[in-house]
Amino acid sequence: MSDISFVRTDMLPEQEPPATTVGFVGWARANLFSSPLNAILSILSIVAVLFVLSVILPWAFMSSWNATSLTDCREQIAAAYGPDHHGACWAVIKDRWVQLVFGFYPPYPIDGTAHLGSPPEGAWPAYFRPIATFVLILTAVAPVLFDKLPRKMLLITAVFPFLMPWMMWGGTFWNPVGAMLGFGIGYLAYRFIAPIAGSLAGVIAAALLPIIWWLFLMGGFASTMQSIIALDIPTVNSRKFGGFTVSIFIGVVAIVGSLPLGIILALGRQSDLLIVKALCVGFIEFIRGVPLITLLFVASTLLNIFLPPGTEFDIILRVLIMVTLFASAYMAEVVRGGLAALPRGQYEAADALGLDYWKAQRLIIMPQALKISIPGIVSTFIGIFKDTTLVSIIAILDPLGLTAGIRANAQWNGIYWELFAFIAFVFFIFCFSMSRYSMYLERKLKTSH
The missing domain is CATH 4.10.860 (DNA Excision Repair, Uvrb; Chain A)
Known part of the structure; x- marks a missing residue:
């Protein structure tokens, strides 16, 4: 019987992959044209996108930037591109961008008022x-x-x-100093009282003493220090806040405040202490069951009814409190989802190491829970920032609120899409940046392969 076995002695040289499987062509074949149905849907989608771009791009780029009014803008566009062309009048953004960014905030707040034209000497x-x-x-x-x-x-x-x-x-610089001293008082109260009367008494003292300081003693401290060392800057009324300044201000404060509050509420909801759990559950469910606009109306109109006569409660401060509390309730549920996703073995491992509750949360539980919750946390942040536009309903002139005044001006009466397109673009930049950072953080913290 003849031997017909064959053993290869030479390897074939490596070759480049087929051109249709790599690059843009390969990606398109795999994602857009992988089947007849996908090919039809892809072609229809491309046609729809091209149609939309054929309308938007000429409107956006065949436009005017140097007009002084809407009528002047339309005349410039007609002279440059023909009488039948309808281009964007971006000149309104060039003319009113300062107002859209800063609202009516004084440009030179030396004496608390705005100075038009050239600034005064030393401004x-x-x-x-x-x-x-x-x-x-x-x-x-x-x-x-x-x-x-x-x-x-x-x-x-x-x-x-x-x-x-x-x-x-x-105002006086001693107000922020007094606010910082309140936290120092709370810390010292916990350090001195907890070893003597227990942790619960220390926590109560750490929460109660700063509140007493802020409500009853801080004002006298600031006044006394101001009389000794005068450090102050002109006061600006909250009604002068506006534009993207107020949106960023409210958004940043709500984002910074809602995350720690949300973590505390999430831990309180899982607490074995009945009163703590009931309070946290009640707060979360109540806030999540009420629209934000209702809470803003309460903050702007009804809250003063429950305050002593003559009490001045700043409107921006009321909005900051309400938006932060609203965001913290949603943040608590996001963090609770991260805590629920952790295996029970992580809690048992913390107990096996002999860690107390707070060390276990700080070193083992919470880092993993927050890592799991990153997409939900950033989504909540983005929602908070976009919800700042609701303050226009209670007469705070955010960018959307300012558009009504700009369009009511005789120079720009009738303009519409350009203002909203600019506002949408700025909000997109902020929200897209938060989304990209979220993806960067997820890749950085990824431990599985």
Whole structure:
């Protein structure tokens, strides 16, 4: 019987993959034209997108940037592109961008009023305070978002919640100092009382004493220190806040405040203490069952009814409290979902290591729960930032609220889409940035393969 076995002695040389399986062509074949149905749907979608772009792009780019009114804008577009062309009048953005960004915030708040034309001698640069506040926001959140930055920058993060309101509203510098002292009093109260009377008594003292300080003693402290060392800047009324300044201000405060409150509420909802659990569940379910606009109406109109006569409660401060509480209820459910997703073995491992409740939460449970909850947390942040536009309903002039005044002006009466397109674009930049950072953080913290 003859031997017909064959053993290869030479390997075939490597070849490039077929051109139809790599690059854009390969991606299109795999994702757009993988079957007859997908091919039909892809072609219809491409035609629809091209049709929309054929309408939007000429309107957006064959436009006017230098007109002084809507009539002048239309005349310039007709002269440049023909009488039948309807282009965008971006000149309204060029003319009113300062108002859309800063609202009616005084550009030179030396004496608390706006100075038109040239600034008076010695005046601060235009809109120094809101611009400096925005820079402070970026500086404060940078070490939290990116761990490669120097840890010393966290000092700026710690003082940011106290400096930001002072820079925007003004007044004496001793108000933020007094607010910081309240937290110091709470910390010292816990350190001294907890070892003597127990942790529960320490927590109650740490919460109660700062409230007493802020409500009854801080005002006298600030007045006394101001009389000794005068450090103040002009006060700006909340009704002058507006534009993207107020949207960013409310959004940042609500985002920063809602995450720790949401974590506390999520832990309280899972607590074995009946009173704590009942309070947390009741708060979360009530807030989640009421529309935000209802809470804003309560903050703007009904809240003063329950306050003593003559009490002044700043409208922006009321909105900040309501939006933060509203966001914290939703954040609590997001964090609770992350806690529920953890295997029971993680809790048992913490117990086996001999960790107490708070150390277990800080070192083992909460880092993993927050990592799982990143998409939901960022989605809640994006929702909070977009919901700041609802404040226009209670007469706070955010960008949407300002559009009504701009369109009522005789120069720009009748303009519409350009203002809303610009506002939508700015909101998209902020929200898209948060979404990209969320994806970056998920990739960075990914431990599974």
